[in-house]
Each structure stands twice: as structure tokens, then as C-alpha cells.
Amino acid sequence: MSDGNCQSDDISSLCVKKFKKCDQNENGVKESQLQLKDFVPSKILNNNTNRKIVCALGNFRDKSGEALVILEKNAFKEEELNEKGYFSEDSELRTFFQNDIYGNYVCFPNSSINGVKTTIIYPATDKHIAKYSQQESHIIQETPQLYEKFTSTHIEKEQFNLQWVYNILEGKSEQDRVVYDNKCEKEGFVLLPDLKWDGLTKETLYLLAIVRQRGIKSLRDLDGSHLLLLKRVRDEGKKAILDKYNVAGSQLRIYLHYQPSFYHLHVHFTYLKHEAPGIYAEKSHLLDTVIDNIEMMSNYYQKATLPFTIREMDTLFNVYETNGYIKRIKQNVELIDK
């Protein structure tokens, strides 16, 4: 599903492919004929102001076909933080303001440490362009009525293929990756590393618990009858991660996505300090809060209005658009109050 980080994810996965190829062909590569001064941008497809990555679509003068230029500011390297780097005579400091012990400035360092990571894809296909395009996202406040009328119908109609999930649960695939397995059909679950995680680096720890019980599509279906299951996932999941990875339960972010990326109940476990994709308030629901809500009100998730974000490329967007709950204004969409 969509979130603010998808572009970086895409760029990274693309980079992996490229780097691998590069290892093989490095010596045969010729110098670039492409020059940034010849690039004429036509549209900014994506500007991640947090990670400082921008993607521009355009073309190169006197060349046919479209091109993508992706720029990313580099992270600071420790070896630049010395008298030859940022703290050298070349670093010009312009004062923005200064007050008491605090000062805000702009520093213009030596250009040698000012490189910007640049990726050029040329010629770029429509698929590349779609991949790097940030789509307008909007929040939908899904009432129980809207869920029944549109979301639920959409889920049934799409009949998402869950065979890969059943293969894991039935021991037919990924068995070597399983970290913990509770085989109880009603309250058991399988815990395994998420595919985004290398399985080693504590800083980016990311595991997924997939429940054995079938037919629980999402948060929306949860009620008092699932409390034991949810507590097992929380408590046994925490313990398994402490045993295997030595990360305390209080250092874990344990949560469900709404909407989820597949409609078979699963719970995410990430390291609290890790800014994993999709951990935002409009998408993630902490398991402890879910349990607390159900304990206070057994049918909380059947009564609550649940927000979710949606992009134009999501098929669910079309459902809400066709039914008049979202309208496009210029290149934007806007929710209509009904």
C-alpha cells in the first residue's frame, strides 16, 4: 500500500539492481554523454523533503524521449566533520539570526563535500515515470457505513490472492525464515522477518506476525472474540524477539496497518527507533491500543470511523471516486463532505 516512503523504497530497490550489474561491468563503462545543463525539466514527479530526494521528469536537449533525473542530498559522513571538511576556512557562514546562546546560519562549505547523488534514467519508459511519480494522497474518514458500502464490497470483489500466505502457514514455503510458530489454529500465528529487513541489523528490525485463523480481513473485523489471539501475538511475539534478537518489548513498535497491504490479519513488529515505512498515525494502529479499545468496547472497530490514506493509483480510489466521495480538481482531488 501507499505511504510517504514508497519512492525512496523504489529508488533503493532499483539501486540494488543497478549496483549488482555495475559490479560486473564496471571496467567496460564509458563516460557519460549526458550533461545536466542539457536537461529541461517538465515536471517534478516527487519531492521528499524529509529524506531530501527529488525526482524530475524532462528531456535532454537534442535527444528524443523522456528522462528522469533523481537527486538526493548525501548523509553527513564523519570524515567530513573536521578541519578539512565543514570546519575548514572554506566554510562560509551567513547569519540568519543570533540570540543569546543560540544562532541560526547558512553554511556554504567547500564544493568538494557538496556532492549530490544523481541518478539518470534515459530513456525512461511510462513504467519508470509511474514508479517515480508521487500521486496526490488524501485521507478518507471511513465510517462503518462507507466500509460496508464500498470498502468491504471492493475487498470481496477483488478477491486478493492469499495463496502465498497460506503457503507460509501450511509450511510449504519460507519455512527456513520462521522465527516463531504457534500452531494453534484459533490463536496461533507465524512470526518471520519482513522482506524489507535483512534479518541482522538491529537498527532496522522488522518482523511480521501472520495469524493462523483465516477470514479476519483487517482491523475492521476485530472484536472481543479476538482478544486472546491478539494478546498471544503481542506477548509471544515480544518474547520470541527478545530471545532471538535481544530487543526488549518496550523498544518495539507493534502495530496493524489500515488499510493493510493484504487482507489476512497480520501484525508488524519494528524497532522503535527505526523510521520504517507506513508507521504514520494515519496508517498504523498500535496493537496495545487496539486491545485496549476492544476491552473498553467489544465492537469498537465495527463502530469507529477509521481513517485511511488513498492515492489515485489505488483501485479503491476509483470506487470512492465513482461513487462521488472524491472529486478531482485540476490535478488534485478533494473529499466532498456528504
Place this chain on the structure above:
Amino acid sequence: MSDGNCQSDDISSLCVKKFKKCDQNENGVKESQLQLKDFVPSKILNNNTNRKIVCALGNFRDKSGEALVILEKNAFKEEELNEKGYFSEDSELRTFFQNDIYGNYVCFPNSSINGVKTTIIYPATDKHIAKYSQQESHIIQETPQLYEKFTSTHIEKEQFNLQWVYNILEGKSEQDRVVYDNKCEKEGFVLLPDLKWDGLTKETLYLLAIVRQRGIKSLRDLDGSHLLLLKRVRDEGKKAILDKYNVAGSQLRIYLHYQPSFYHLHVHFTYLKHEAPGIYAEKSHLLDTVIDNIEMMSNYYQKATLPFTIREMDTLFNVYETNGYIKRIKQNVELIDK
């Protein structure tokens, strides 16, 4: 309070204080005597490679006392992405590798667009140093009982200084920054750009609504009696932002922090695509969800268990530690189930 982004948060909240003072003293401020070439770093306290922010501890040559230098790469601005900026003759492109349609390069752009945001704190106290050092974070599940016993007592004891908030509400400072003002003492509020935002770039839009009613410390205090106030903030805030910045309400993330950085009720408005600091599920509560929860159960926030993250440097950490709810294991802490 603490989260993966705490450093940014801290920098920003610090800026609030600075800007306030700055507003008053602007004309009296002299140019900086500090030069980066005189800075001798002794330790990198924190290096956020995701957001490209680094914090170095050290001292200035021939000056006594310690100093903090915080460097942050700037996000890309659309006006830099043209033939006068990144796509100009000045942009030197060095090929890292090139393969088929993909190429990876390093670009050295004109130094004028290569500014790095720089904050200097000098002299820095131990408190500053602790604040900018990366610390272990943990989630606490705050039951109503724990709130009454520890958090509430802590808030009263600390008696956070809210004079700067009252100055804004009373029109004594930052009046030129106010975007919208509803003067009703019970259900009114002031909307103004957060100091993390430049007030211009749509991509990083960030405003703050500060309610006029005093004594509402946080989410914990909210109940049915505040529904009108909360709906006003939501609806009038959305409208003011649409009118002034042309951003639709459905493209806004509207939320409260728990714990908040100051204990006078305020609501954050950020652009949905902007990964603002502290928007994670363990810290942010969407205003729509807050309203929905109170409508379902008037005393929801007095009955609910609310999670919050805590770092060792937070004074609240000591309260929970002293009372045996958190223990340190090696350099870690762990929640004790009681």
C-alpha cells in the same frame, strides 16, 4: 517528547524560544563572531542518515566552554530545479557508473544552492548536550492510574512555563505570523505557522492551532465538553488553510501529540505528503479519531491506556524509573510488567 525524530523536534522547539526572543531583539542582534573554521569537534552526538542531520559536540579555539554545531542538508526547492540551478552549466557531473538506461553520478552544483542549515549553541550546557545525544527510547503504556499517580503529578510539579503561549493568545507577540484568529474565549483558537516551517513551501506545510481556553493540558483532559472546540479547530483550521495556502482539507494530517511538548492544548496541521517529525503512531493522534472516540464514549481519554515514548533524558523517565516501572539493564531499560 521523544521519538525517532526527537532531534528535529528538539531543534524546532528550541527555535520557538529563539524566535520569540529574536522577534523582540531583532534589531539589536549583532553579526556572529563564531567561525566554523575555529570549531574543533570532539564527538558526533547524533547522525541521522535518513534526514541528513548531524550534531557535533566540540569547542571553539581560544574560547572556553563546549559548543554544539548542528548541520542539516536542505530539502530541494522547486525553484532550484531549472537552468539557473541544478541544470545549469555550473553543475559538474562525475560518473559513478553507467549501465544501459541507468546512470549513477555525483553532481557538484553551483555553491549558491548548496547551503547547509547550521545551528550553533554556544556555550552549551550539559542539558543541551543530553538533549542532542541519541538515547534509548521506550514505549510506556500509560493507564489512567499511572497518569494520575505519576504523569499528572509530574506535570503539576514541573509547572512548565507557558508565558510564551499566553503572549501569542494575548496578541503580545508573533501577531504578524497569525493566519487565523477566532477570539471566542471558550471555543476560539489562534492558527499560525509552526517555526519548523518557512511559511511558503507547500511541500513542508506545518501550522499550529493553539486553543484560547486555558487549563486543557493534553489529550488526557479532553471529553464531551470539548467537542465543539475540537470541531471548530478542525473545520475552521481546514478552511483557513484552504483559503490561504490552497491545500484541501483531505490533504492535511491534523493531529495531537501525546505527550505534547507543552501542556496547553494545541493541534498540528501538516501536509499529508510531508513526513514531519513525530507523526508516528506511538506519538500522534488524528483529531478526527479523537473526536470520533469522544463521540462514542465521552470519557474515552480518561479511561483509555495511552502509549507514549520516553527517553532516558526525559525527566518523566526518572519518575517512572524511581517508582519501579522501568529498569535499566546494561545500557538499556525495560518495562516491568506490574
